[in-house]
Amino acid sequence: MDARKLRNYTEGSLMQCGAIFLERAVFNIEFPAPDTEVLPGVPWGPIEAFPTPAYWAYQVYARRLQSNRIDYKLGATLKEEVGACLLGGHGIPASVGLAAFHHVKRKGAFSDAPPSEEVLLEWLYEPLSVDGRSIRYRFAKQKARYLAAALQKLHSEDPPLDSGKALRNWLLAISGIGYKTASWVARNWLDADDVAILDIHILRAGLLGKFFQENLTVERHYLELEEQFLRFSEALGVRASELDALIWLEMMSSQRTIHSILGMGQTSPKRGTPSRPKKRQAHTNQLTLIG
Structure with a gap:
Protein backbone atom coordinates (compact mmCIF):
# COMPACT_ATOMS: atom_id res chain seq x y z
CA MET A 1 0.00 0.00 0.00
CA ASP A 2 1.23 3.46 -0.87
CA ALA A 3 0.07 6.75 0.56
CA ARG A 4 1.03 10.08 -1.00
CA LYS A 5 0.22 13.74 -0.50
CA LEU A 6 -0.85 16.26 -3.12
CA ARG A 7 -1.74 19.92 -3.03
CA ASN A 8 -4.44 20.71 -5.54
CA TYR A 9 -5.35 24.37 -5.99
CA THR A 10 -7.54 25.82 -8.70
CA GLU A 11 -7.90 29.53 -9.28
CA GLY A 12 -10.14 30.91 -6.58
CA SER A 13 -10.29 27.54 -4.77
CA LEU A 14 -10.71 27.55 -1.00
CA MET A 15 -9.71 23.91 -0.59
CA GLN A 16 -6.62 21.73 -0.76
CA CYS A 17 -6.79 18.08 -1.69
CA GLY A 18 -4.96 15.13 -0.20
CA ALA A 19 -4.73 12.01 -2.34
CA ILE A 20 -4.17 8.61 -0.75
CA PHE A 21 -3.09 5.81 -3.09
CA LEU A 22 -3.97 2.28 -1.94
CA GLU A 23 -2.94 -0.31 -4.49
CA ARG A 24 -5.32 0.36 -7.41
CA ALA A 25 -7.63 2.75 -5.56
CA VAL A 26 -7.21 6.50 -5.08
CA PHE A 27 -9.01 8.36 -2.30
CA ASN A 28 -9.21 12.15 -2.38
CA ILE A 29 -9.77 14.07 0.84
CA GLU A 30 -10.46 17.79 0.81
CA PHE A 31 -9.10 20.13 3.47
CA PRO A 32 -9.63 23.85 3.99
CA ALA A 33 -7.10 26.24 2.45
CA PRO A 34 -3.84 26.61 4.42
CA ASP A 35 -4.69 30.08 5.74
CA THR A 36 -8.16 29.03 6.95
CA GLU A 37 -8.32 28.73 10.74
CA VAL A 38 -9.13 25.36 12.29
CA LEU A 39 -9.41 27.18 15.64
CA PRO A 40 -9.09 30.91 16.33
CA GLY A 41 -5.48 31.84 15.57
CA VAL A 42 -4.62 28.31 14.39
CA PRO A 43 -4.31 27.98 10.57
CA TRP A 44 -4.75 24.61 8.91
CA GLY A 45 -1.48 25.01 6.99
CA PRO A 46 -0.46 22.89 3.97
CA ILE A 47 -1.18 19.17 4.25
CA GLU A 48 2.37 18.24 3.19
CA ALA A 49 4.12 20.53 5.69
CA PHE A 50 5.17 18.74 8.88
CA PRO A 51 3.83 19.46 11.53
CA THR A 52 0.78 21.56 10.56
CA PRO A 53 -2.78 20.75 11.69
CA ALA A 54 -3.66 19.70 8.13
CA TYR A 55 -0.65 17.36 8.10
CA TRP A 56 -1.86 15.62 11.27
CA ALA A 57 -5.43 15.28 9.99
CA TYR A 58 -4.20 13.84 6.70
CA GLN A 59 -1.98 11.30 8.48
CA VAL A 60 -4.87 10.09 10.67
CA TYR A 61 -7.15 9.60 7.65
CA ALA A 62 -4.36 7.87 5.68
CA ARG A 63 -3.78 5.39 8.50
CA ARG A 64 -7.50 4.67 8.72
CA LEU A 65 -7.76 3.93 5.02
CA GLN A 66 -4.68 1.72 5.17
CA SER A 67 -6.12 -0.14 8.18
CA ASN A 68 -2.90 0.88 9.89
CA ARG A 69 -4.09 2.35 13.17
CA ILE A 70 -1.50 2.46 15.94
CA ASP A 71 -1.96 -0.39 18.41
CA TYR A 72 -1.14 1.23 21.75
CA LYS A 73 -2.55 -1.29 24.24
CA LEU A 74 0.29 -2.93 26.20
CA GLY A 75 -1.40 -5.43 28.54
CA ALA A 76 -3.98 -8.20 28.34
CA THR A 77 -5.67 -7.08 31.60
CA ILE A 177 0.55 7.82 39.42
CA GLY A 178 0.06 11.32 38.05
CA TYR A 179 -2.05 12.73 35.25
CA LYS A 180 0.19 11.52 32.45
CA THR A 181 0.43 7.88 33.61
CA ALA A 182 -3.24 7.72 34.61
CA SER A 183 -4.27 9.17 31.24
CA TRP A 184 -1.95 6.73 29.47
CA VAL A 185 -3.64 3.78 31.17
CA ALA A 186 -7.15 5.13 30.54
CA ARG A 187 -6.50 5.87 26.86
CA ASN A 188 -4.86 2.49 26.26
CA TRP A 189 -7.34 0.32 28.15
CA LEU A 190 -10.60 2.03 27.21
CA ASP A 191 -9.56 3.47 23.83
CA ALA A 192 -10.74 6.70 25.45
CA ASP A 193 -11.14 10.01 23.63
CA ASP A 194 -11.88 12.15 26.70
CA VAL A 195 -8.28 12.19 27.98
CA ALA A 196 -4.89 12.99 26.44
CA ILE A 197 -1.37 11.75 27.19
CA LEU A 198 0.70 14.90 27.33
CA ASP A 199 4.50 14.74 27.27
CA ILE A 200 7.36 16.66 25.67
CA HIS A 201 6.53 15.31 22.19
CA ILE A 202 2.87 16.36 22.32
CA LEU A 203 3.80 19.71 23.88
CA ARG A 204 6.28 20.48 21.11
CA ALA A 205 3.72 19.56 18.45
CA GLY A 206 1.19 21.84 20.10
CA LEU A 207 3.60 24.77 20.24
CA LEU A 208 4.71 24.31 16.65
CA GLY A 209 1.13 23.86 15.43
CA LYS A 210 -0.06 26.76 17.61
CA PHE A 211 -2.88 24.79 19.23
CA PHE A 212 -1.28 25.07 22.71
CA GLN A 213 -0.84 28.32 24.60
CA GLU A 214 2.87 29.07 24.88
CA ASN A 215 2.85 30.02 28.56
CA LEU A 216 1.51 26.66 29.82
CA THR A 217 3.52 23.65 31.03
CA VAL A 218 2.51 20.02 31.45
CA GLU A 219 3.63 20.03 35.09
CA ARG A 220 1.41 22.95 36.15
CA HIS A 221 -1.36 23.12 33.55
CA TYR A 222 -2.09 19.53 32.52
CA LEU A 223 -5.88 19.85 32.45
CA GLU A 224 -5.81 23.15 30.56
CA LEU A 225 -3.49 21.72 27.91
CA GLU A 226 -5.59 18.57 27.71
CA GLU A 227 -8.73 20.62 27.09
CA GLN A 228 -6.91 22.51 24.32
CA PHE A 229 -5.80 19.22 22.77
CA LEU A 230 -9.33 17.76 22.87
CA ARG A 231 -10.75 20.92 21.26
CA PHE A 232 -8.08 20.67 18.57
CA SER A 233 -8.85 17.03 17.74
CA GLU A 234 -12.57 17.80 17.61
CA ALA A 235 -11.93 20.73 15.26
CA LEU A 236 -9.86 18.48 12.99
CA GLY A 237 -12.68 15.92 12.99
CA VAL A 238 -10.49 13.08 14.26
CA ARG A 239 -10.46 10.96 17.42
CA ALA A 240 -8.28 12.31 20.22
CA SER A 241 -6.86 8.84 20.93
CA GLU A 242 -5.76 8.39 17.30
CA LEU A 243 -4.30 11.88 17.10
CA ASP A 244 -2.43 11.58 20.41
CA ALA A 245 -0.83 8.26 19.40
CA LEU A 246 0.06 9.47 15.91
CA ILE A 247 1.63 12.75 17.06
CA TRP A 248 3.65 10.99 19.75
CA LEU A 249 4.97 8.40 17.30
CA GLU A 250 5.94 10.89 14.60
CA MET A 251 7.40 13.49 16.96
CA MET A 252 9.40 10.85 18.81
CA SER A 253 10.70 9.47 15.51
CA SER A 254 11.62 12.91 14.14
CA GLN A 255 13.56 14.42 17.03
CA ARG A 256 16.42 15.68 14.86
CA THR A 257 13.93 17.51 12.66
CA ILE A 258 12.10 18.97 15.66
CA HIS A 259 15.34 20.13 17.27
CA SER A 260 16.29 21.82 14.02
CA ILE A 261 12.95 23.64 13.78
CA LEU A 262 13.32 24.81 17.38
CA GLY A 263 16.95 25.85 16.95
CA MET A 264 18.15 23.13 19.33
CA GLY A 265 20.64 21.62 16.86
CA GLN A 266 22.30 22.11 13.51
CA THR A 267 20.68 19.20 11.66
CA SER A 268 19.03 20.11 8.36
CA PRO A 269 15.24 19.78 8.37
CA LYS A 270 13.66 16.66 6.87
CA ARG A 271 10.47 16.17 4.86
CA GLY A 272 10.47 19.70 3.52
CA THR A 273 10.18 21.20 6.99
CA PRO A 274 10.03 25.03 6.84
CA SER A 275 12.75 27.03 8.53
CA ARG A 276 12.17 27.84 12.19
CA PRO A 277 10.23 31.06 12.81
CA LYS A 278 12.31 33.49 14.85
CA LYS A 279 9.62 33.91 17.49
CA ARG A 280 10.12 30.27 18.60
CA GLN A 281 13.62 30.99 19.89
CA ALA A 282 12.29 32.40 23.14
CA HIS A 283 10.63 29.08 24.03
CA THR A 284 13.56 26.74 23.39
CA ASN A 285 14.69 26.72 27.03
CA GLN A 286 11.19 25.83 28.24
CA LEU A 287 11.04 22.86 25.88
CA THR A 288 14.53 21.69 26.82
CA LEU A 289 13.70 21.72 30.53
CA ILE A 290 10.52 19.73 30.06
CA GLY A 291 12.35 17.12 27.99
Whole structure:
Protein backbone atom coordinates (compact mmCIF):
# COMPACT_ATOMS: atom_id res chain seq x y z
CA MET A 1 0.00 0.00 0.00
CA ASP A 2 1.23 3.46 -0.87
CA ALA A 3 0.07 6.75 0.56
CA ARG A 4 1.03 10.08 -1.00
CA LYS A 5 0.22 13.74 -0.50
CA LEU A 6 -0.85 16.26 -3.12
CA ARG A 7 -1.74 19.92 -3.03
CA ASN A 8 -4.44 20.71 -5.54
CA TYR A 9 -5.35 24.37 -5.99
CA THR A 10 -7.54 25.82 -8.70
CA GLU A 11 -7.90 29.53 -9.28
CA GLY A 12 -10.14 30.91 -6.58
CA SER A 13 -10.29 27.54 -4.77
CA LEU A 14 -10.71 27.55 -1.00
CA MET A 15 -9.71 23.91 -0.59
CA GLN A 16 -6.62 21.73 -0.76
CA CYS A 17 -6.79 18.08 -1.69
CA GLY A 18 -4.96 15.13 -0.20
CA ALA A 19 -4.73 12.01 -2.34
CA ILE A 20 -4.17 8.61 -0.75
CA PHE A 21 -3.09 5.81 -3.09
CA LEU A 22 -3.97 2.28 -1.94
CA GLU A 23 -2.94 -0.31 -4.49
CA ARG A 24 -5.32 0.36 -7.41
CA ALA A 25 -7.63 2.75 -5.56
CA VAL A 26 -7.21 6.50 -5.08
CA PHE A 27 -9.01 8.36 -2.30
CA ASN A 28 -9.21 12.15 -2.38
CA ILE A 29 -9.77 14.07 0.84
CA GLU A 30 -10.46 17.79 0.81
CA PHE A 31 -9.10 20.13 3.47
CA PRO A 32 -9.63 23.85 3.99
CA ALA A 33 -7.10 26.24 2.45
CA PRO A 34 -3.84 26.61 4.42
CA ASP A 35 -4.69 30.08 5.74
CA THR A 36 -8.16 29.03 6.95
CA GLU A 37 -8.32 28.73 10.74
CA VAL A 38 -9.13 25.36 12.29
CA LEU A 39 -9.41 27.18 15.64
CA PRO A 40 -9.09 30.91 16.33
CA GLY A 41 -5.48 31.84 15.57
CA VAL A 42 -4.62 28.31 14.39
CA PRO A 43 -4.31 27.98 10.57
CA TRP A 44 -4.75 24.61 8.91
CA GLY A 45 -1.48 25.01 6.99
CA PRO A 46 -0.46 22.89 3.97
CA ILE A 47 -1.18 19.17 4.25
CA GLU A 48 2.37 18.24 3.19
CA ALA A 49 4.12 20.53 5.69
CA PHE A 50 5.17 18.74 8.88
CA PRO A 51 3.83 19.46 11.53
CA THR A 52 0.78 21.56 10.56
CA PRO A 53 -2.78 20.75 11.69
CA ALA A 54 -3.66 19.70 8.13
CA TYR A 55 -0.65 17.36 8.10
CA TRP A 56 -1.86 15.62 11.27
CA ALA A 57 -5.43 15.28 9.99
CA TYR A 58 -4.20 13.84 6.70
CA GLN A 59 -1.98 11.30 8.48
CA VAL A 60 -4.87 10.09 10.67
CA TYR A 61 -7.15 9.60 7.65
CA ALA A 62 -4.36 7.87 5.68
CA ARG A 63 -3.78 5.39 8.50
CA ARG A 64 -7.50 4.67 8.72
CA LEU A 65 -7.76 3.93 5.02
CA GLN A 66 -4.68 1.72 5.17
CA SER A 67 -6.12 -0.14 8.18
CA ASN A 68 -2.90 0.88 9.89
CA ARG A 69 -4.09 2.35 13.17
CA ILE A 70 -1.50 2.46 15.94
CA ASP A 71 -1.96 -0.39 18.41
CA TYR A 72 -1.14 1.23 21.75
CA LYS A 73 -2.55 -1.29 24.24
CA LEU A 74 0.29 -2.93 26.20
CA GLY A 75 -1.40 -5.43 28.54
CA ALA A 76 -3.98 -8.20 28.34
CA THR A 77 -5.67 -7.08 31.60
CA LEU A 78 -6.10 -3.76 33.36
CA LYS A 79 -3.54 -4.87 35.97
CA GLU A 80 -1.02 -5.49 33.21
CA GLU A 81 -1.82 -2.17 31.52
CA VAL A 82 -1.22 -0.29 34.77
CA GLY A 83 2.00 -2.22 35.33
CA ALA A 84 3.32 -1.57 31.83
CA CYS A 85 2.61 2.16 31.98
CA LEU A 86 3.86 2.54 35.55
CA LEU A 87 7.18 0.79 34.79
CA GLY A 88 7.74 3.02 31.76
CA GLY A 89 7.44 6.76 31.42
CA HIS A 90 9.76 9.69 32.02
CA GLY A 91 13.44 8.85 32.39
CA ILE A 92 13.00 5.21 31.34
CA PRO A 93 13.51 4.18 27.69
CA ALA A 94 10.50 2.37 26.22
CA SER A 95 12.53 -0.81 25.62
CA VAL A 96 13.64 -0.91 29.27
CA GLY A 97 10.16 -0.25 30.65
CA LEU A 98 8.67 -3.02 28.51
CA ALA A 99 11.47 -5.41 29.46
CA ALA A 100 10.77 -4.75 33.16
CA PHE A 101 7.05 -5.26 32.58
CA HIS A 102 7.51 -8.60 30.82
CA HIS A 103 10.03 -9.68 33.47
CA VAL A 104 7.69 -9.16 36.42
CA LYS A 105 4.78 -10.57 34.39
CA ARG A 106 6.68 -13.83 33.92
CA LYS A 107 7.30 -13.87 37.67
CA GLY A 108 3.55 -13.69 38.34
CA ALA A 109 3.14 -10.04 39.32
CA PHE A 110 -0.30 -9.77 37.69
CA SER A 111 -1.85 -12.98 38.98
CA ASP A 112 -4.84 -12.99 41.37
CA ALA A 113 -2.87 -12.40 44.58
CA PRO A 114 -0.79 -9.20 44.34
CA PRO A 115 2.88 -9.59 45.34
CA SER A 116 4.34 -7.52 48.16
CA GLU A 117 6.52 -4.49 47.65
CA GLU A 118 9.54 -6.51 48.85
CA VAL A 119 8.95 -9.25 46.29
CA LEU A 120 8.48 -6.75 43.47
CA LEU A 121 11.69 -4.99 44.49
CA GLU A 122 13.57 -8.29 44.40
CA TRP A 123 12.29 -8.94 40.87
CA LEU A 124 13.09 -5.44 39.65
CA TYR A 125 16.63 -5.69 41.03
CA GLU A 126 17.25 -8.68 38.76
CA PRO A 127 19.09 -7.90 35.48
CA LEU A 128 17.03 -7.38 32.33
CA SER A 129 17.92 -8.41 28.80
CA VAL A 130 17.44 -5.48 26.42
CA ASP A 131 18.66 -5.65 22.83
CA GLY A 132 21.11 -8.40 23.74
CA ARG A 133 22.53 -6.47 26.70
CA SER A 134 22.13 -7.13 30.40
CA ILE A 135 21.04 -3.96 32.20
CA ARG A 136 19.69 -2.87 35.57
CA TYR A 137 16.29 -1.23 35.91
CA ARG A 138 16.45 2.32 37.25
CA PHE A 139 14.23 3.46 40.12
CA ALA A 140 13.57 -0.15 41.21
CA LYS A 141 12.79 0.76 44.83
CA GLN A 142 10.45 3.61 43.93
CA LYS A 143 8.61 1.70 41.20
CA ALA A 144 8.24 -1.41 43.39
CA ARG A 145 6.44 0.73 45.97
CA TYR A 146 4.17 2.32 43.39
CA LEU A 147 3.38 -0.95 41.62
CA ALA A 148 2.60 -2.75 44.88
CA ALA A 149 0.12 -0.01 45.85
CA ALA A 150 -1.49 -0.06 42.39
CA LEU A 151 -1.91 -3.84 42.31
CA GLN A 152 -3.36 -3.87 45.82
CA LYS A 153 -5.96 -1.24 44.89
CA LEU A 154 -6.87 -3.11 41.71
CA HIS A 155 -7.23 -6.31 43.75
CA SER A 156 -9.47 -4.82 46.43
CA GLU A 157 -11.60 -2.35 44.44
CA ASP A 158 -13.55 -2.27 41.20
CA PRO A 159 -12.33 0.60 39.01
CA PRO A 160 -14.88 2.70 37.09
CA LEU A 161 -14.76 1.84 33.39
CA ASP A 162 -17.54 4.03 32.03
CA SER A 163 -15.21 6.76 30.79
CA GLY A 164 -11.52 7.59 30.43
CA LYS A 165 -11.75 10.46 32.89
CA ALA A 166 -13.51 8.33 35.50
CA LEU A 167 -10.80 5.67 35.32
CA ARG A 168 -8.07 8.30 35.34
CA ASN A 169 -9.44 10.00 38.43
CA TRP A 170 -9.62 6.65 40.20
CA LEU A 171 -6.01 5.88 39.28
CA LEU A 172 -4.82 9.28 40.52
CA ALA A 173 -5.46 8.13 44.08
CA ILE A 174 -2.57 5.66 43.76
CA SER A 175 0.82 6.86 44.98
CA GLY A 176 3.22 7.46 42.11
CA ILE A 177 0.55 7.82 39.42
CA GLY A 178 0.06 11.32 38.05
CA TYR A 179 -2.05 12.73 35.25
CA LYS A 180 0.19 11.52 32.45
CA THR A 181 0.43 7.88 33.61
CA ALA A 182 -3.24 7.72 34.61
CA SER A 183 -4.27 9.17 31.24
CA TRP A 184 -1.95 6.73 29.47
CA VAL A 185 -3.64 3.78 31.17
CA ALA A 186 -7.15 5.13 30.54
CA ARG A 187 -6.50 5.87 26.86
CA ASN A 188 -4.86 2.49 26.26
CA TRP A 189 -7.34 0.32 28.15
CA LEU A 190 -10.60 2.03 27.21
CA ASP A 191 -9.56 3.47 23.83
CA ALA A 192 -10.74 6.70 25.45
CA ASP A 193 -11.14 10.01 23.63
CA ASP A 194 -11.88 12.15 26.70
CA VAL A 195 -8.28 12.19 27.98
CA ALA A 196 -4.89 12.99 26.44
CA ILE A 197 -1.37 11.75 27.19
CA LEU A 198 0.70 14.90 27.33
CA ASP A 199 4.50 14.74 27.27
CA ILE A 200 7.36 16.66 25.67
CA HIS A 201 6.53 15.31 22.19
CA ILE A 202 2.87 16.36 22.32
CA LEU A 203 3.80 19.71 23.88
CA ARG A 204 6.28 20.48 21.11
CA ALA A 205 3.72 19.56 18.45
CA GLY A 206 1.19 21.84 20.10
CA LEU A 207 3.60 24.77 20.24
CA LEU A 208 4.71 24.31 16.65
CA GLY A 209 1.13 23.86 15.43
CA LYS A 210 -0.06 26.76 17.61
CA PHE A 211 -2.88 24.79 19.23
CA PHE A 212 -1.28 25.07 22.71
CA GLN A 213 -0.84 28.32 24.60
CA GLU A 214 2.87 29.07 24.88
CA ASN A 215 2.85 30.02 28.56
CA LEU A 216 1.51 26.66 29.82
CA THR A 217 3.52 23.65 31.03
CA VAL A 218 2.51 20.02 31.45
CA GLU A 219 3.63 20.03 35.09
CA ARG A 220 1.41 22.95 36.15
CA HIS A 221 -1.36 23.12 33.55
CA TYR A 222 -2.09 19.53 32.52
CA LEU A 223 -5.88 19.85 32.45
CA GLU A 224 -5.81 23.15 30.56
CA LEU A 225 -3.49 21.72 27.91
CA GLU A 226 -5.59 18.57 27.71
CA GLU A 227 -8.73 20.62 27.09
CA GLN A 228 -6.91 22.51 24.32
CA PHE A 229 -5.80 19.22 22.77
CA LEU A 230 -9.33 17.76 22.87
CA ARG A 231 -10.75 20.92 21.26
CA PHE A 232 -8.08 20.67 18.57
CA SER A 233 -8.85 17.03 17.74
CA GLU A 234 -12.57 17.80 17.61
CA ALA A 235 -11.93 20.73 15.26
CA LEU A 236 -9.86 18.48 12.99
CA GLY A 237 -12.68 15.92 12.99
CA VAL A 238 -10.49 13.08 14.26
CA ARG A 239 -10.46 10.96 17.42
CA ALA A 240 -8.28 12.31 20.22
CA SER A 241 -6.86 8.84 20.93
CA GLU A 242 -5.76 8.39 17.30
CA LEU A 243 -4.30 11.88 17.10
CA ASP A 244 -2.43 11.58 20.41
CA ALA A 245 -0.83 8.26 19.40
CA LEU A 246 0.06 9.47 15.91
CA ILE A 247 1.63 12.75 17.06
CA TRP A 248 3.65 10.99 19.75
CA LEU A 249 4.97 8.40 17.30
CA GLU A 250 5.94 10.89 14.60
CA MET A 251 7.40 13.49 16.96
CA MET A 252 9.40 10.85 18.81
CA SER A 253 10.70 9.47 15.51
CA SER A 254 11.62 12.91 14.14
CA GLN A 255 13.56 14.42 17.03
CA ARG A 256 16.42 15.68 14.86
CA THR A 257 13.93 17.51 12.66
CA ILE A 258 12.10 18.97 15.66
CA HIS A 259 15.34 20.13 17.27
CA SER A 260 16.29 21.82 14.02
CA ILE A 261 12.95 23.64 13.78
CA LEU A 262 13.32 24.81 17.38
CA GLY A 263 16.95 25.85 16.95
CA MET A 264 18.15 23.13 19.33
CA GLY A 265 20.64 21.62 16.86
CA GLN A 266 22.30 22.11 13.51
CA THR A 267 20.68 19.20 11.66
CA SER A 268 19.03 20.11 8.36
CA PRO A 269 15.24 19.78 8.37
CA LYS A 270 13.66 16.66 6.87
CA ARG A 271 10.47 16.17 4.86
CA GLY A 272 10.47 19.70 3.52
CA THR A 273 10.18 21.20 6.99
CA PRO A 274 10.03 25.03 6.84
CA SER A 275 12.75 27.03 8.53
CA ARG A 276 12.17 27.84 12.19
CA PRO A 277 10.23 31.06 12.81
CA LYS A 278 12.31 33.49 14.85
CA LYS A 279 9.62 33.91 17.49
CA ARG A 280 10.12 30.27 18.60
CA GLN A 281 13.62 30.99 19.89
CA ALA A 282 12.29 32.40 23.14
CA HIS A 283 10.63 29.08 24.03
CA THR A 284 13.56 26.74 23.39
CA ASN A 285 14.69 26.72 27.03
CA GLN A 286 11.19 25.83 28.24
CA LEU A 287 11.04 22.86 25.88
CA THR A 288 14.53 21.69 26.82
CA LEU A 289 13.70 21.72 30.53
CA ILE A 290 10.52 19.73 30.06
CA GLY A 291 12.35 17.12 27.99
